[in-house]
Amino acid sequence: MSKLKAKAWRNDATAKVTGRAKYTDDLKFVDMLHAVPKYTDHVHAKITGIDTSVAENCEGVVCVITAKDIPGQVYWGQIQKDYPMLAQEKIRTHGDVVALVVAATREQAIVAAGKVVVDVEKLPAVFNPKEAMHPDAPLVHEDKGTNIVVHHRVRRGDMKDGFEAADFILDEKFNTQFIEHAYMEPESAVCNPRPDGVMEVYGSMQHPFSTRRFTAAILGVPLSEVEVITVPMGGGFGGKDDTAAIVCARTALAAQITGRPVKMTYDREWSIRESYKRHPYVIQYKMGVSKDGRITAVQTSMVTDAGAYCSVTPWVTWRSTVQCCGPYKVDHVHADVYGVHTNNVFTGAMRGFGSPQVNFAIEQLVEMAAEKVGMDPIAFRRKNMLRQGDTTVTGQVLDTHTVSLDQVLSNVMNEIDYVQKLKRCTYGMSDSDEEYGIGLALSYRGMSLGAEGVDFCSAIVNVQADGSILLETGIHENGQGSESVMILVLAEALGVKKERIRYRRPSTSTIPDSGTTVASRGTLMGSGAVTKAVDQLKAVFAEGLAETLECGESDIQFKDEKILSTSNNKWISFEEGVSILFSRQMYPFAMGVFKAPRVSWNEENGQGDAYFTWVYGCQAVEVTVNKKTKKVKIINAVASHDIGKAVNPPMLLGQIYGGMAMGLGYGLSEEVVIEQGVIQNTNFHKYKILRATDVPEMTGIIVENHDPRSPIGAKGIGEPALEITAPAAANAVKRALGIRSHSIPIKVKEMLNKEV
Amino acid sequence: MKTIINGVKISLRAEWFDKDLLDFLREDLDLTGAKRGCGIGVCGTCVILINELPVQACKKTVADIVDMTVLTIEGMSNKDDPLHPLQQAFIDAGAIQCGFCTPGMVLTAHAFLLKNNCPSREEIRKAIKGNLCRCTGYQQIVDAIEEAARHYRK
Numbered sequence: 033m034s035k036l037k038a039k040a041w042r043n044d045a046t047a048k049v050t051g052r053a054k055y056t057d058d059l060k061f062v063d064m065l066h067a068v069p070k071y072t073d074h075v076h077a078k079i080t081g082i083d084t085s086v087a088e089n090c091e092g093v094v095c096v097i098t099a100k101d102i103p104g105q106v107y108w109g110q111i112q113k114d115y116p117m118l119a120q121e122k123i124r125t126h127g128d129v130v131a132l133v134v135a136a137t138r139e140q141a142i143v144a145a146g147k148v149v150v151d152v153e154k155l156p157a158v159f160n161p162k163e164a165m166h167p168d169a170p171l172v173h174e175d176k177g178t179n180i181v182v183h184h185r186v187r188r189g190d191m192k193d194g195f196e197a198a199d200f201i202l203d204e205k206f207n208t209q210f211i212e213h214a215y216m217e218p219e220s221a222v223c224n225p226r227p228d229g230v231m232e233v234y235g236s237m238q239h240p241f242s243t244r245r246f247t248a249a250i251l252g253v254p255l256s257e258v259e260v261i262t263v264p265m266g267g268g269f270g271g272k273d274d275t276a277a278i279v280c281a282r283t284a285l286a287a288q289i290t291g292r293p294v295k296m297t298y299d300r301e302w303s304i305r306e307s308y309k310r311h312p313y314v315i316q317y318k319m320g321v322s323k324d325g326r327i328t329a330v331q332t333s334m335v336t337d338a339g340a341y342c343s344v345t346p347w348v349t350w351r352s353t354v355q356c357c358g359p360y361k362v363d364h365v366h367a368d369v370y371g372v373h374t375n376n377v378f379t380g381a382m383r384g385f386g387s388p389q390v391n392f393a394i395e396q397l398v399e400m401a402a403e404k405v406g407m408d409p410i411a412f413r414r415k416n417m418l419r420q421g422d423t424t425v426t427g428q429v430l431d432t433h434t435v436s437l438d439q440v441l442s443n444v445m446n447e448i449d450y451v452q453k454l455k456r457c458t459y460g461m462s463d464s465d466e467e468y469g470i471g472l473a474l475s476y477r478g479m480s481l482g483a484e485g486v487d488f489c490s491a492i493v494n495v496q497a498d499g500s501i502l503l504e505t506g507i508h509e510n511g512q513g514s515e516s517v518m519i520l521v522l523a524e525a526l527g528v529k530k531e532r533i534r535y536r537r538p539s540t541s542t543i544p545d546s547g548t549t550v551a552s553r554g555t556l557m558g559s560g561a562v563t564k565a566v567d568q569l570k571a572v573f574a575e576g577l578a579e580t581l582e583c584g585e586s587d588i589q590f591k592d593e594k595i596l597s598t599s600n601n602k603w604i605s606f607e608e609g610v611s612i613l614f615s616r617q618m619y620p621f622a623m624g625v626f627k628a629p630r631v632s633w634n635e636e637n638g639q640g641d642a643y644f645t646w647v648y649g650c651q652a653v654e655v656t657v658n659k660k661t662k663k664v665k666i667i668n669a670v671a672s673h674d675i676g677k678a679v680n681p682p683m684l685l686g687q688i689y690g691g692m693a694m695g696l697g698y699g700l701s702e703e704v705v706i707e708q709g710v711i712q713n714t715n716f717h718k719y720k721i722l723r724a725t726d727v728p729e730m731t732g733i734i735v736e737n738h739d740p741r742s743p744i745g746a747k748g749i750g751e752p753a754l755e756i757t758a759p760a761a762a763n764a765v766k767r768a769l770g771i772r773s774h775s776i777p778i779k780v781k782e783m784l785n786k787e788v
Numbered sequence: 789m790k791t792i793i794n795g796v797k798i799s800l801r802a803e804w805f806d807k808d809l810l811d812f813l814r815e816d817l818d819l820t821g822a823k824r825g826c827g828i829g830v831c832g833t834c835v836i837l838i839n840e841l842p843v844q845a846c847k848k849t850v851a852d853i854v855d856m857t858v859l860t861i862e863g864m865s866n867k868d869d870p871l872h873p874l875q876q877a878f879i880d881a882g883a884i885q886c887g888f889c890t891p892g893m894v895l896t897a898h899a900f901l902l903k904n905n906c907p908s909r910e911e912i913r914k915a916i917k918g919n920l921c922r923c924t925g926y927q928q929i930v931d932a933i934e935e936a937a938r939h940y941r942k
Contacts, residue, residue: 051821266888511886
């Protein structure tokens, strides 16, 4: 049976379904050259010499670029400027690039890259973050004097009191793995040195403004001399931030040095080798629980591998800190979260951003606690979960929006028939080879950037003389459908048909820096900016049309393609209104800015109003596990998320399904295997993302408790959709086999062997 | 020696025969709808149809299309015509996000529906098993193919 209901709409769908959408690697410029990166076989080594002479004489080669050719900054980064655009004195990880080879064709550049000779003195390396914390460990960055990148903490209540009030204490350790974003489009950039002196950058990236900063830094030019232009992007999931910016910056360097357009497109193997991964965590939890099923205290220590470079590790680990107890009320909390350098591939932003790791642990831990107390895990959750007006572990009172944990939990339990299905779970006692289990997980998530940094966004609405409308925003189309959402928000706010509106892809030269399109902030921040722009635009219309409509400015409304007066029912068409404005020399033009409401944070004790709003979600998964084949089959998945307001429901469901599929892969199959700093699975035959046959039929239930702090009431879905699927699957596997996995990806064979 | 690509006859030179077919389509013919996602024939973003059978262009050479009929995504619909019902179904079902897998996915589904115009959802999933999608979780893609099947029954 087809489940098609409301037809989906997005502005770029026709271009994409016909193959006409041009992604970065599809672009060509006259006289264009090709660049490729040169890697070495080392993971930690001092560079003593780079000989490019043979490579330079290879057929088609125009130049070989090394760090000494960089006119601007060699080191850059979003937080710490520790990433070498080209490795200079030292190799710190296997993905380090020491040179760029630029040639007439990509094939020629690849051949020549093999001829670049790099002489090194090997250095002792460190691959385990706990070992890297030791004072005697080899330093990845000597100038930092330590491998510890960051240490966040939460100090709340009194641990002695908390544990004294406990009747049971759980002490459990969990491990999560490195995973790859696996966007289908590998990194690509095309840079065109324009005659006006501006470096034009086309690239597959989700943060054009950061890309511009990286590019301007390496070139040593002002921001105004780099124009980053948005083109369709083949997926990002947080992964097209730093690495993508670096690929663009290096390509721009090659274009500046040669004075010609240059393209650099990555092979999948280069992409997986060099790009940052999701942080793997080692998490230790001590939880105190009273006989009546109340969590009395949580002490936790988390250590994560930052790899060789800082990237956004301080921000990723901060979210783990804020959300260290899951969506539960705990009065006594002591949490330490460390990010530590090693010589492994660096780690950075990935959909979920420090919460999937914590959720994997805490959503199993609460079930273990319930078991210990002899309570139903759902009742245990209901007893401890945050409710309206409750205070989070960082001291934030949740009273500015609807706290809907109970609602999403009930939705999922009803839809999947949880109570009945719980009775069917086999706990390893099935008569056949097939075991069955169901599990769920619950979360809350701080929206947007929170106290990570400045959080604001702009939108420009430019109504043309014929009544057609151009819209641009600082939110980037990553594939999620942000442009369509912005169009729908504008159409609704201005009372016009969406067909009137054309989304103009902005460049970094046309719209103010609106930050990065991550953190599930696109709809929330972008719709806020569009709303602010519409408010200003309406004021322009009101001023220009009050006389025509013979009413006061405050009487004017916008509805059904009309501009009307509520005081006398006079109206004119939207076109007529625009025409009158132009005749009066008034531009129907506005730029709106939405600034995130105030947040606060005290780094010393980890207390503060971390995020200006939160979302709530619940997911349940059903599995069968075959004891013979040791395979887990996912047979059903249901999600319910409170996202404030659904602007484009079919695309919102798409985010939920896609997030759950990615979350199931995280829980059950995906793992970047690294041996002595070298990634072993650099393509999709060995790095297994889920295929259509691995994914079950899914159901998404949307909850819309409008958020008063969001101008249209909407929040976000990108990350919530992924962050609890793995623990739901883990809880299901537990009920199928009767044993629990403390690590992901869940390996049934190892679990069963351990039991024997 | 010739081939027919999207209904257009193209003469092929013997010196092109060893060329990677995906490069030939993308670089020489500017048919950039087929994408390079993995380069080793496991992701399906470069799927095209040769004599109505889906193949990964990155695993083929120009020699493989001699005297064959090739369909790429650019040939599924003309610029001025309405979209092919399968393409329209992809749009209506919300089966498109980043769009990078879409051309290969549409062509794989097209070849499948030509053979089986009344498929179960499970059969559809098997048919697109070779095409990776990281955005959608496949559900709305399966919806689209299921919905489009009726147009292949006419």
